[in-house]
Structure formats: structure tokens, C-alpha cells
Amino acid sequence: MTKNEIFQIVKKNTLEILPKVSEDMIMIDQRLKDLGANSIDRMDIVTQTMEDLAIKIPLVELAQVENIQELVDLLYEKKNSSHP
């Protein structure tokens, strides 16, 4: 799975959880916070995306993530190192 595919999944879940956000507002270098996501919304987006990708990331690793790019990188790394 490519990083762009993962970004698309993050985007889909962001749109689902933040109804006031439109697709063209979501840029890879943005922070979810700046799109209006509170801490619960952010956890919701991440949890939903982990489920879609069938991976699990400990909370402590997610705490390091600063923006959507770093989230995608982390998800990409976990996805491609996981062995089904």
C-alpha cells in the first residue's frame, strides 16, 4: 500500500468525523487540529484508520505525531512491517 493510498483513507475518515471539512481543505502538511478536530476527533480518525488498515499502533507512538504527513508515515511504516 502506498503512502498516497493511506492518505486517502485518512482523508475519508477525516471527512466522516468532521462534517464541516471539505476534501480540498485537507493538505498532507496540515495538522488535524487546524482542521477543527478536537482530541477525541483525532483519536476517532486514527482508530478508524487503523481498523481500515488492519494495524495496531500503541498510543505512545501516536503521541509523537505532529501532522497528517507524520501520521501517514507512521501508518505506512506499520502497515508495511505487519505480517498478516
Place this chain on the structure above:
Amino acid sequence: MQRRIMITGMGVISAIGQNIPEYGQSLRAGRCGIGTLKSVGEPAISVTMGAEIGNFSLETRLQQYAFLPEALIQNAQQYARRSPYAIQTSVVSALEAWENAQLHENPISPERLGIVIAGNNLSQHYQYDNYPKFQQTPEYLSPRYPLHFMDTDQVGTLSELFHIQGEGFTVGGASASGNVAIIKGYQLIQLGIVDACLVVGALADLSPMELQGFYNLGAMGGKRFVDEPEKACRPFDKDHEGFIYGQASGCMILESKESAARRGVQGVAEILGGAMILDGNRLTNPSEAGEIRVMELALTQAQIKANELDYLNAHGTSSPLGDETEIKAIRQVFQDHLSRLWINSTKGLTGHCLYSAGVVEAIASIIQMQEGFVHPNINLDNPIDRACLFSGSVSAPEKIEIAMSNSFGFGGINSSIILKKGGE
């Protein structure tokens, strides 16, 4: 000094009407909302019937309030669109009551507004639905789960939506929860803690496990009339055999007469008084003595004599022991007045709405007072008591000035409230 407390707004969503006008029409027509249960799925359970709202969509319901401030409707959509069913239906009934009380046009200061939610264990179906996924992969449980599994999610969501900043909480009284909430809201205003209070009867979103539990306990009917669900709920009929589950949320705005007058709003009814007492009983059986005591206490609180009452909205769940006990208690309290006291049970039409029953039945009582009719007891073919003035198979025109509404719950919880027609 005793304050006068009015009901200045009402809202409802039920199996027999998704707003007050629809609900009123169904009451008058004696339309029954009980049918084959659709929301059960696998595994199949012994309970096959109930009064479900059916085809509920928050978005569609919100469209009917398009004339309310746009921001209010947008917020309702945003806050509740991913919330459990019981929250969404509370939002819908509360919006109707809010509009009905003109609180969007003639507001009350947020600090003077309170909220009481009737019922507890309000998210059982939501929990049940989450459980299979949790067993599979606990990590994927929604981070919103802790928000939603607590009943105070109702308090939080509605208080944010309507800017309520006075006192607010949930109350539980089993099937008497609705009346308990009305009584607590009434007391908040009496004590001067708030000027107005939203009282919301929350929809009992039972999961298949709770339904089967009630069935195994022997509390549910629907066996003899298994192929005719609309005939299964038969309060006070010789063929009654237990309650039938119903879904509804109801909301009433309680408000001091001074506050209503300040806002230029006329109440649809007045709450003259109410009482709640316990039998000291952890089990399910009703108590004639407790029911007599609570009705008499409500009359005393309301400063009304038994013979001044025109109408009684009975608890009447269609369970043999419950119906018989209530009639015995009514006979004792009303004596010679029995032949002039209209009695019906709204549960024959709505099913037993459990936590919200007290609220949706108070609303039914008020609609009947406003419109001058007594709704039918559609399945009352052979009354268990011939001396009572039960309504028949069709509505009867009748001027009702003062009404009593009873609600009794498991755990020896008895409650009764007294309402007076508004408008003067």
C-alpha cells in the same frame, strides 16, 4: 410560597407519531404502534413484537424544524449525528418542545435553565452492538465509547445544544422514571433553583438481551396474540398477559408561571403536584397499599379532592397482577367517584415506553385535555372490572379539567402526578 408551574412546551417521537400533532391524531384515532420487531437480528429471541419508531433518520427529522435558527439545527446535526439512537431521539423531541415553548424567540438566561433526563442504562443497545467488535479487536473500539455509554451523555449533549447552565442530571425510577423526572423538575422550580426545566423521557433502546431478560422474567406479553401484535397489549382486559415493549422519547418544558408570563408564553397545562414513594421492595411485584398512598399523597400535594378528578391515565401495562393491583388501589382512592372517572392506558397504543412512559403519557393526558377527548382502550373487550369508566374502542368526547397520571416501577417505586388544563 408555593409557585405555580406550567408546561410551556412539549415534544414527542414515538411509534404512533413523530411529533405532537401526529401523536395527537393517533391517540384520537386509537392507532396502535405495535408490530413485528425489526431491530433484533441474530440470534433470534423469544420477543417478536414491539412498538418501534421505525425508519428513523435524524436528518429527516431535523428538516421538519427548518424554521428554527439555522445554527441550532446545524449544531443538532453535528453533535448527534454519530450518537446512539437514544440521544438522537432525545434531540428530536427536545427541539420540538423548545420550539413549542418559543424558547428560541423568547429565551431564558442559561443559568436559570435546568435539565432532567428520565431513565438509566440508556445505551444498552449501543453497548450490545459494540461488543462483537470489541471481542475481536479491543484496540478498534471507538474512542467515543466512554462518552456515549454514560447516561449523562444526554445531559451533556442537550445542555450544549440548548445552552443550559443551571442544574442538570439523570434520574432513574425504572418504569416510573418519567414521572420521577417530572417531579424532580417541578421541585427544582419550586425551590427557586431554576426558572424552567427541560424534562426529557429518554427512549429505552433495549438490546435483545434486555428484551429476552424481561421475557424470561415472565413480564412480557405477546404469547396468545403472537400473530396479531396489535391485539397483544390489552391493559385491564381479561386476556392481558404482560407488557409489550415500546419506543418513544418525550420532552416537556416545565416553567414557573412568572417566567412564562415574563416571556409572554401561555402554558398548555399546569402541574398541580406529584408524589413518589417507595414500598421497600427489591422485586417486581406492585403494592396496592403503595399505590393508594402515592395517589392520595399526589392529591394532597395538589390540594385536589378525589372527586374533582376527571381523568386518570393509568400505569396499566397489560400485566395481570399490575392491572388488578392498580384497579384495586383506584377503587380505594376514588370510591363513589369511580363511575365518573375516565380511565385509559396509553400503553395500549404506544407499548410500554419504560423510562419515557411517564413523560409520553403526561403529554397524552395534556393533548386529551386540550382537545377534549378520551383516547380509546382499543383492546379492552372484557374489562377486569365492570364498575370502572374505561374508555371503549373509540375515542369519547369529554371535557377534562384535571387529570392524574400514574407510573409504577420495579423495585417498589410508585409515582403519581396531577395536571390541570392550561390556558387561563
